[in-house]
Amino acid sequence: MVGYAPGEQPQEGQFVKLNTNENPYPPSPRVAEAIQDAVERGLQLYPDALASEFRERAGDVLGVDPDWIMAGNGSDDILTIVTRALVGQGQQLRMPTPSYILYHTLAQIQGSEVDEVAFTPQWGLSPEFATPSGDPRLALLPNPNSPTGTVVSLPAILETAESLPCPLLVDEAYADFAEFHSVDLVAKSERIMVARTLSKSYGLAGLRFGYLIAQPQLIHEFRKVKDSYNCDALSVAAATAAIGDQAWLRDNVAKVRATRGRLSDSLKKLGFAVIPSQANFVWCRHAEQNSQQLYEELKSQRILVRYMKYPNWQDGLRISVGDDAQIDALLAALKSMV
Amino acid sequence: MVGYAPGEQPQEGQFVKLNTNENPYPPSPRVAEAIQDAVERGLQLYPDALASEFRERAGDVLGVDPDWIMAGNGSDDILTIVTRALVGQGQQLRMPTPSYILYHTLAQIQGSEVDEVAFTPQWGLSPEFATPSGDPRLALLPNPNSPTGTVVSLPAILETAESLPCPLLVDEAYADFAEFHSVDLVAKSERIMVARTLSKSYGLAGLRFGYLIAQPQLIHEFRKVKDSYNCDALSVAAATAAIGDQAWLRDNVAKVRATRGRLSDSLKKLGFAVIPSQANFVWCRHAEQNSQQLYEELKSQRILVRYMKYPNWQDGLRISVGDDAQIDALLAALKSMV
Numbered sequence: 001m002v003g004y005a006p007g008e009q010p011q012e013g014q015f016v017k018l019n020t021n022e023n024p025y026p027p028s029p030r031v032a033e034a035i036q037d038a039v040e041r042g043l044q045l046y047p048d049a050l051a052s053e054f055r056e057r058a059g060d061v062l063g064v065d066p067d068w069i070m071a072g073n074g075s076d077d078i079l080t081i082v083t084r085a086l087v088g089q090g091q092q093l094r095m096p097t098p099s100y101i102l103y104h105t106l107a108q109i110q111g112s113e114v115d116e117v118a119f120t121p122q123w124g125l126s127p128e129f130a131t132p133s134g135d136p137r138l139a140l141l142p143n144p145n146s147p148t149g150t151v152v153s154l155p156a157i158l159e160t161a162e163s164l165p166c167p168l169l170v171d172e173a174y175a176d177f178a179e180f181h182s183v184d185l186v187a188k189s190e191r192i193m194v195a196r197t198l199s200k201s202y203g204l205a206g207l208r209f210g211y212l213i214a215q216p217q218l219i220h221e222f223r224k225v226k227d228s229y230n231c232d233a234l235s236v237a238a239a240t241a242a243i244g245d246q247a248w249l250r251d252n253v254a255k256v257r258a259t260r261g262r263l264s265d266s267l268k269k270l271g272f273a274v275i276p277s278q279a280n281f282v283w284c285r286h287a288e289q290n291s292q293q294l295y296e297e298l299k300s301q302r303i304l305v306r307y308m309k310y311p312n313w314q315d316g317l318r319i320s321v322g323d324d325a326q327i328d329a330l331l332a333a334l335k336s337m338v
Numbered sequence: 339m340v341g342y343a344p345g346e347q348p349q350e351g352q353f354v355k356l357n358t359n360e361n362p363y364p365p366s367p368r369v370a371e372a373i374q375d376a377v378e379r380g381l382q383l384y385p386d387a388l389a390s391e392f393r394e395r396a397g398d399v400l401g402v403d404p405d406w407i408m409a410g411n412g413s414d415d416i417l418t419i420v421t422r423a424l425v426g427q428g429q430q431l432r433m434p435t436p437s438y439i440l441y442h443t444l445a446q447i448q449g450s451e452v453d454e455v456a457f458t459p460q461w462g463l464s465p466e467f468a469t470p471s472g473d474p475r476l477a478l479l480p481n482p483n484s485p486t487g488t489v490v491s492l493p494a495i496l497e498t499a500e501s502l503p504c505p506l507l508v509d510e511a512y513a514d515f516a517e518f519h520s521v522d523l524v525a526k527s528e529r530i531m532v533a534r535t536l537s538k539s540y541g542l543a544g545l546r547f548g549y550l551i552a553q554p555q556l557i558h559e560f561r562k563v564k565d566s567y568n569c570d571a572l573s574v575a576a577a578t579a580a581i582g583d584q585a586w587l588r589d590n591v592a593k594v595r596a597t598r599g600r601l602s603d604s605l606k607k608l609g610f611a612v613i614p615s616q617a618n619f620v621w622c623r624h625a626e627q628n629s630q631q632l633y634e635e636l637k638s639q640r641i642l643v644r645y646m647k648y649p650n651w652q653d654g655l656r657i658s659v660g661d662d663a664q665i666d667a668l669l670a671a672l673k674s675m676v
Contacts, residue, residue, distance in 0.1 A: 001562055002562070003561065003562025003563075004562075004566055006384070006387055006566040006567070007384075009383070009384050009385075009386060009387060017383065020384055022382050022383050022384065023382050024382070025382070026380060026381075026382055027381055027382070031377075031381065032377050035373065035377055035572070036374070036377075038544075039369075039370050039373055039374075042364060042544070043364075043365055043369070043541065043542050043543070043544035043545050043576075044360050044361050044362070044363070044364060044365070044541045044542070044543060044544065045347070045355065045360050045543055045544055046344070046345075046347050046358055046360065046537070046543045046544065047347075047543075047544050047546070048347060049344055049347060073411050073546075073565070073568065073570075074565065074567060076565040076566065076567070077565060080565060084447060088427060088449060089426060089427040089449070102566075105562075109422060109562075109563050111426060111427065199384070203381065203382045204381050204382070205381070205382060205383055205384045205385075205567075206376075206380070206381035206382065206383055206384065206385050206570060206571035206572070207381050207570050207571070207572065208385075208411075208567055208568075208569075208570040223341065224339055224340070224341025224342075224443075224447075225341075225447050227411070227412065227414040227415060227418060228342055228344040228414065228440075229344070229412060229414070229543075229546055230411065230546075231546075232411075232544060232545050232546040232570070232572075232573055233544035233545070234373070234544070234545065234570075234572050234573070235570055235572070238381075
């Protein structure tokens with residue numbers, strides 16, 4: 001197998017980094033305080049295996065019982081746990097296409113079969129997605145989707161989940177940037193689970209913290225599969241502080257959305273086709289210019305975006321919504337190229 | 339499946355906690371500084387997926403090329419990655435018995451078959467261990483072993499690895515407390531891999547950081563299986579600082595070994611059979627008293643040890659080597675019971 005190739009993470013030198021959907025704004029100042037406090041409490045003892053402190057705070061914020069929440073070492077850990085628990089060797093993992101590339105790697109590691117169904121031209125789920133001819137054990141739906149930033153509506157998610165023969169995991173890595181989310185659907189259907197991460201909207205990609213919302217009988221089973229102490233004491237403390245500061249989240253999200261609008265409009269003016277995005281990135285493709293070449297030229301100017309090429313679809317650029325200065329630099333560079 | 343039940347981790351109240359082999363001494367003061375620096379550098383960006391900073395420092399300390407090292411979110415993550423990479427559904431995972439209970443859980447999650455061989459009466463590997471009649475894909479050897487604290491010699495490890503039809507992972511979670519370790523064997527045989535953790539000897543159980551030493555062609559394959567960003571920026575910084583302070587490690591290890599000797603001698607005087615340990619815990623069993631009852635009585639006095647019961651062997655108490663005050667409290671309590 002080939003393995004998943006994450007976006008470039010240059011560890012030195014100054015880049016305008018718009019390739020892996022990090023938040024351009026720092027996390028809440030409460031995060032640094034919480035880490036300091038945790039260090040002072042000491043690191044010798046194992047952390048609370050269930051991250052109860054986080055689950056209680058998150059439960060308050062989301063209006064969900066803490067027993068409906070499981071914490072993970074990033075939402076990648078959550079995706080891995082759920083896949084390992086539900087999809088055996090040779091069994092099917094259902095997903096829409098084009099979508100998050102990591103899902104293929106998860107299936108490969110598990111020895112499972114990728115069972116893909118194309119999105120409709122309007123980026124909805126086709127009726128075929130909900131009525132498989134095979135026997136999938138889990139369906140994954142990133143919402144908003146990557147790389148498109150598009151969303152499937154809540155009624156469509158509920159309808160799909162009720163039709164599918166297996167659970168549906170809605171991967172809401174980018175939901176804080178969207179107009180709605182599907183947390184409330186979890187209580188309506190045992191079939192619906194929601195994965196979240198603090199990497200994007202909370203500005204904590206360096207921390208690795210994600211969580212799952214699912215009915216407690218499912219959480220109970222998933223806990224058996226996770227590493228006993230999958231989240232460390234510092235990340236639990238930091239994540240608890242971060243999710244407790246909703247005002248900070250709202251401010252950052254508002255800034256990102258505003259810049260996203262400006263980025264999309266400017267790209268269109270430069271001759272790009274831009275898919276309307278509800279995430280903190282946009283997918284675009286120039287009418288005349290080669291996407292890979294644009295990526296290379298930008299990189300030579302120390303501006304990193306993500307070039308992606310999907311079989312049976314297209315190639316293009318996925319550009320993270322940075323801060324205004326970063327986006328100005330990008331647009332200036334593109335202007336000289338197209 | 340039942341899932342792995344880790345030792346109790348009371349999150350409140352004062353316990354003399356001697357049940358999960360944590361270090362009674364704090365980590366190097368450099369750890370807190372490194373965490374502070376990492377927080378100041380910012381947490382918005384993804385960490386280095388390969389924890390290069392740690393691998394370089396660890397390589398210096400261990401005399402190993404950094405490309406022979408893979409970092410993990412605790413050595414549990416390392417064990418999970420190696421098992422997922424090598425042992426498929428229905429295939430065999432070989433291990434000695436009695437040994438680390440988590441190995442059974444790893445096999446269960448993977449849908450693999452546990453293939454156990456008893457230690458010899460002198461806690462060595464029997465010739466049978468090295469010559470399976472079946473087809474194991476991976477053999478695990480905790481050295482020192484848990485719960486016994488006993489060790490298999492380096493020549494025996496090398497001989498076993500050369501005879502086995504599959505790789506041998508030596509789980510050295512407790513090796514810093516022992517008289518020798520097997521890191522140098524990795525260069526001698528592609529079949530030998532070594533797993534380490536910073537939870538025990540470095541006093542960083544709260545941090546979740548472990549690593550694997552293996553030949554680079556194997557590391558290359560394992561990297562495809564691990565989560566892209568399995569270690570966060572804070573734990574990489576902290577682990578790098580911790581492994582860089584070998585003087586601190588040596589001092590703590592010397593203290594733990596001295597207390598271990600005193601604990602073992604005192605337990606014997608109280609009528610316990612004690613297996614000579616090279617780890618930071620001892621396994622003991624009283625000649626007349628019921629082990630589970632002793633565990634319960636100690637717990638009622640807010641002293642936590644680990645009661646364990648092994649099918650086809652015995653039950654007993656696994657007692658972590660705490661600091662001198664903790665061990666004094668334990669011995670005083672036991673004296674009133676036996």
